Amino acid sequence: MPILITDHSDPRLEDYVSLTDVALRRRTEPERGLYIAESEKVIRRALAAGHRPRSLLMARRWLTDLADIVADAEARGVPVFVGEHDVIERLTGFHLHRGALASMHRPALPDVASLLADARRVMVLEDIVDHTNVGAIFRSAAALGVDAVLVTPRCADPLYRRSIRVSMGTVFQVPWTRIDPWPEGIDTLRALGFTVAALALSDDAVTLDDFAAEPPERVAVVLGTEGDGLGARTVAAADLAVRIPMAGGVDSLNVAAASAVAMWALRVGGQD
Secondary structure: OOEEOOOOOOOHHHHOOOOOHHHHHHHHHHHHEEEEEEEEEHHHHHHHHOEEEEEEEEEHHHOOOOOOHHHHHHHHHHOEEEEOOOHHHHHHHOOOOOOOOEEEOEEEEEEOHHHOOOOOOEEEEEEEEEEHHHHHHHHHHOOOOOOOEEOOOOOOOOOOOOHHHHHHOHHHOOEEEEEEOOOHHHHHHHHHHHOOEOOOOOOOOEEEEHHHHOOOEEEEEEOOOOOOOOOOOHHOOEEEEEEEOOOOOOOOHHHHHHHHHHHHHOOOOOOO
16 A cells, blocks of 8 residues: 655655755765656656666555556555655655656666677767756657767766656666766777767867768767867867857857757768
């Protein structure tokens, strides 16, 4: 049976405390080996990807809509907590209106070589700190057939709640891992047979049109952090720099938009 909660300080609910505190969650979620999935759609995609729940939290009215998820959780011995909206809001820091939350076990990340064994198109996210941008990039990656995403050590967590939500759960669909150290990891990518293309406004950058006309068999496109773009060491270590042609006096796009343009141009079979 679902467990009724009436006290937002109940220690059994520790996983859900202060979900809007980004600094706190960035530190505690990886330490505890968990992440938070929000909304019915996202929870279903996480479960479909084989991720294991630690617990569920929802308002009572959602027990009917999520009856199959609740039944499966209880069959596994996973606690299902229900409570009034005011109790949940005091616990999490926001009004829950997307159905439910699930505390999920964080899966172990694969090593770079095994992840990329059969990959042809890879995106590398260098120090992108905005969780919304990370989620949007993963959604485009899923839609445009990217085989894998690599994130550098200082990049925002793809399994942070906002990243997952913006991606519509596609962070569970696109294979990914962290590449560390960086930019030394460029040598690893090159050794695995990838041409490493830095998306940058370098003087010697080739246009995306020209690069996509006859792309290498295996390409890793590196995207830089918001505002500053790629580091100078990264651009220097890459095999080439690539730029998106611009009009209207605009020099660059938001990193999530730029990633979608590059993925579309370099999609496998896109030039057939």
